Amino acid sequence: MGTDILNYMVNHNKNQLNEIFHALADPTRREIIHMMAQKERTVSELAEPFDMSLAAISKHIKVLERANLVERNITGRTHICSINAESLSRASEWLRFYEKFWSNRFDILESELLKAKNREH
């Protein structure tokens, strides 16, 4: 039924946002995203800057994969990780809905500054 599909989609979307925001809540994972944004990297390249075991880094990559933030291409024994921007854009979309709140704040600040400036003259 139509509403069942709609409910499924709403719930699926909610769960995905949970996974995405959870994945972003860790500085190591954000740094991994940053590294993949520069170029695609092997798992060992991603592990290099961190004072962590390869197993610990692999766990972080798995959290990113669950959130669909990483695409992993396996050629032979090499796993190449690249960024999946679609999930980032979903999180960004969610936040953008609230943009008016902070842009309003900037508008208020700007008009206050203008008023202050005009008083100076």
Add this chain to the structure above:
Amino acid sequence: MGTDILNYMVNHNKNQLNEIFHALADPTRREIIHMMAQKERTVSELAEPFDMSLAAISKHIKVLERANLVERNITGRTHICSINAESLSRASEWLRFYEKFWSNRFDILESELLKAKNREH
């Protein structure tokens, strides 16, 4: 010293992003943000749509407060909660850095669609 202050600021910013993304990783907390975005609300108003105890909702609000996503004004016994957009804008800023990845994707998609359209004629 300069570098100490800089390190402190970088770490403070990292920790804040951890708290913000962690707070957003829960559908109840995102719904509370959505309700506060419509208008400021008392804690009991925020609790109303959920099948949860007031204590459970209070915990969620505390997580939002730790992430600086809520401003609480106490008048007598009434706690009025309103949205703090600054933290949302921080998370949005972080994501916006990666915007080129998904806007590139849309550009590619658009040019593919245009090519396909031209082939039709």
